[in-house]
Structure formats: C-alpha cells, structure tokens
Amino acid sequence: MALMSVAEALARVAGPVQPLAEEWVPVAEAAGRVLARDLIANRSQPPADMSAMDGYAVRAADIAATPAQLAVIGESAAGRPFAGAVGPGECVRIFTGAVLPEGTDTVVIQENTTRDGGLMATTAPTAALRNVRKAGCDFATGAPGLMAGHRITARDMMLAAAMDHAEIPVARRPRVALVQTGDELVMPGRGSGADSEIVVSNAFGLAAIARAAGAQVMDLGVVRDDLSAIRAAIREAMEAGADVLVSSGGASVGDHDLMAPALKAEQVELEVHKIALRPGKPLMFGRRGAVRVLGLPGNPVSSHVCGLLFLVPLIRALQGDTAPAYRTLPARLGCDMPANDWRMDFMRATLEDDGAGGLVATPLPVQDSSLLSVLAAADALLIREADAPAAAAGAPCRVIPFAD
Numbered sequence: 001m002a003l004m005s006v007a008e009a010l011a012r013v014a015g016p017v018q019p020l021a022e023e024w025v026p027v028a029e030a031a032g033r034v035l036a037r038d039l040i041a042n043r044s045q046p047p048a049d050m051s052a053m054d055g056y057a058v059r060a061a062d063i064a065a066t067p068a069q070l071a072v073i074g075e076s077a078a079g080r081p082f083a084g085a086v087g088p089g090e091c092v093r094i095f096t097g098a099v100l101p102e103g104t105d106t107v108v109i110q111e112n113t114t115r116d117g118g119l120m121a122t123t124a125p126t127a128a129l130r131n132v133r134k135a136g137c138d139f140a141t142g143a144p145g146l147m148a149g150h151r152i153t154a155r156d157m158m159l160a161a162a163m164d165h166a167e168i169p170v171a172r173r174p175r176v177a178l179v180q181t182g183d184e185l186v187m188p189g190r191g192s193g194a195d196s197e198i199v200v201s202n203a204f205g206l207a208a209i210a211r212a213a214g215a216q217v218m219d220l221g222v223v224r225d226d227l228s229a230i231r232a233a234i235r236e237a238m239e240a241g242a243d244v245l246v247s248s249g250g251a252s253v254g255d256h257d258l259m260a261p262a263l264k265a266e267q268v269e270l271e272v273h274k275i276a277l278r279p280g281k282p283l284m285f286g287r288r289g290a291v292r293v294l295g296l297p298g299n300p301v302s303s304h305v306c307g308l309l310f311l312v313p314l315i316r317a318l319q320g321d322t323a324p325a326y327r328t329l330p331a332r333l334g335c336d337m338p339a340n341d342w343r344m345d346f347m348r349a350t351l352e353d354d355g356a357g358g359l360v361a362t363p364l365p366v367q368d369s370s371l372l373s374v375l376a377a378a379d380a381l382l383i384r385e386a387d388a389p390a391a392a393a394g395a396p397c398r399v400i401p402f403a404d
Ligand SMILES: Nc1nc2c(c(=O)[nH]1)N[C@H]1C(S)=C(S)[C@@H](COP(=O)(O)OP(=O)(O)OC[C@H]3O[C@@H](n4cnc5c(N)ncnc54)[C@H](O)[C@@H]3O)O[C@H]1N2
Pocket: 180, 181, 182, 184, 185, 198, 199, 200, 201, 202, 203, 248, 249, 250, 251, 252, 253, 254, 257, 279, 280, 281, 282, 296, 297, 298, 299, 300, 302, 369
C-alpha cells in the first residue's frame, strides 16, 4: 500500500488549525510573535509637514531668484515649533525634524545660505517644496500598517511603536511538551560511559526550533521503553496544558517501539502513521481533543527534519501565521543525482554561491539518518521529489536553507 505523501501529511498536521487565543504584549516583547489582528496607525507620521534638513524655512516664491535676502524672524527645532506665521520676505531658522512654520513650504539647506545678523541670503537656487517631508508621507492615521497573521520582525516593532501602539495583540505562544523515549538514553554529562548508552541529542534541536517558531517548551525528559511509563508521560503533557506533545523515538515497528500503542491507549487518534518521506518514514500525527501529538522517529536526523517539516509549521499555524509552512529557494545541483525512489527525500546539502547570483546545492556524501556530524555540516535540505528522475549537475532544484 502506498504511504501518505509529505504534502498530505503536512495538510493534516498544519492545515485545519484554529489559532490560539490572543494576548497583549508590550511592543518591546513582540519580536517573533504573530499578530492576532490588523494594526492600524493611531497617528500620522510625520504628524505635520517637517524639515528634512538643517537650514531655513521659506516661502518658495521668495527664493525664486538667487541671491534672495530674507528676514529671520524665529526658530523651529524638533519638539519646539515656531509659534507664529511667516509672511512674504521672512524666513525661520529650522532644524531637521522640526515642524514647518505656517506660511512656509520649502527648506533651504544652510550650506546654501549666508547669515548676517537678522538677515539670511541664499547663495544657490533651491527648488520649490524641497527638503520637506509632507504630513503622513510615511503613514496616515487609520492606515493599515501590519496585518493579522504576520510574524513581527525588529522592523515591524519600530513601525508598530511609531504608529503609537504600546501593546500589541498576538496569538498566545503554543505550549510544546517534549518527551524522549529509549532505554539507551542518558542526558549529556550524565552517562556511565557504557557502550549501550546514547546521549540525548534530539531534544536540543527540537526545543531550539520550537522556541524559534514562537513556542513555549516544556521538556518532560527521558522516558523508558515501557508502555505504562510512556502513557504516564503522555498524560503528564496533557495535564500540563500542552497544545502539542512531541515525542522522539519508539516510532518504528520493533518490539520496543511503543509510541503508537501508548498513544492509542491514551485515546490519541492517529491520522498519520508512516509517510513517504526520507528521513522520517515512521512519522505519527494524531489528536486528542485540542491537543496535537507528533510522534517523531528517534534517529536524530529524522527527528530534526520532521521537526522542521511538521512541528515548525504546526507551531506557526497555531499562532495564525499566514506565511507558507516552509520557504524553499531555487538552486542548481552541484553533482549528478540518481533517480529517486517512492520516498520524498530531504538531503543534507551544502550551499555555495555560484558567483552569478545563484546557489549550488551539493548533497553531503553520506545521508544516513543517524549522522549528526553530517547534519551539523549541512547548510540546507535539498529536496528530491518522490520518483524524481535522474538529474545532471547544474539542473535546477529547490532547497530549504537552515534558518539558524
Ligand atoms: N524493520 C524496520 N525497522 C525500521 C524501520 C522500518 O520501516 N522497518 N524504519 C526505520 C526508520 S526509517 C527509522 S527513522 C527508525 C525509527 O525508529 P524509532 O522511531 O523507533 O527510533 P528508536 O528505535 O527509538 O531510535 C532510533 C535511533 O535513534 C537514537 N535515538 C532515539 N532517541 C534519541 C534521542 N532523543 N537523542 C539521540 N538519539 C536518539 C536511538 O538510540 C537509535 O539509535 O526505525 C528504522 N527501523
């Protein structure tokens, strides 16, 4: 029987997701959060016509000829506007960011003037309306600034603050519980040195990409290959209020692979169990009520690739993020590739600049899903579609660059 495709599995994992409730956070803490509603400008920027330069605010008609001599009747600085109005033959000393005085429409930069007491003379022509930032030229009151579903960047924080938002409505952070299963597992620095031990690595990569996607991570540690212990961990995650439970290990078909039976025993309905993916064939996804469960394979590369392909899009979807599940870039193959089999392949690859504005993606020579040294050396995942024909070096391909 043909296994479910990666696209179908992704649609089931991250497709039908209702975003979590909104909460308000100070703008200073909004980086990486996803907007729960549109943010409109609470004021115009600039709020009035303002000078873009240090110089003199004038009436354009008064400086049509050079030199022009005008009486300096006052000063306008940022935050300290000139109170009066400027009439014909008059000007005001002005500084960058200051409100343009009433009656003026142009700023002559000070380098193009001479000053003699209360008189200013122009030494070069200035076009009418030059060096003025019109009111609302950046954004006007009521204008839509940032849209719901958008992930807030450092630049967006500046825009939101300038639009006069002290607090921002964002989706609550999804709570992600992590469980590592395996009798062989020990935490770094905690092993006895026995050859049968394997040091936990998967939890660290999964926690890092989950946090980067906006999740709050609860690490439930290592659980033995024992049905009741695994069931207890599943219950612990549910009782702790997890939105997503992520397990690693025990997903395959061996006698000690107990994740599927444990999930079923805890009333988690599996919608995905095994997909046409390499690495990551034994992926599981299911739900109990609003809690989603991703059962990832234990092989470290498989767990990480599945985390990037399914966990990160799910975390994003739970925040209402409207960006695509993952971003691919075009590249060219750095070597010949044989035809692919029925599993869509995400190969660990290096990326190089081709010197002509493009990228060259070359798969690392060994692709075994246990190899952390290869994963760490890679820059990207090179996508090979299921049943892709052989392709020659230089052929177009697509890659998912690692974001960190
Ligand atoms: N007869 C078959 N055997 C296997 C199949 C299959 O279809 N038929 N699928 C293979 C594939 S593909 C994968 S992937 C693995 C997945 O196995 P499990 O999810 O059951 O993973 P484990 O057996 O628990 O562990 C595999 C490997 O990874 C190490 N591991 C586990 N957890 C961690 C962790 N948290 N940190 C670091 N390393 C971890 C573990 O020690 C094992 O070496 O099954 C194949 N077998």
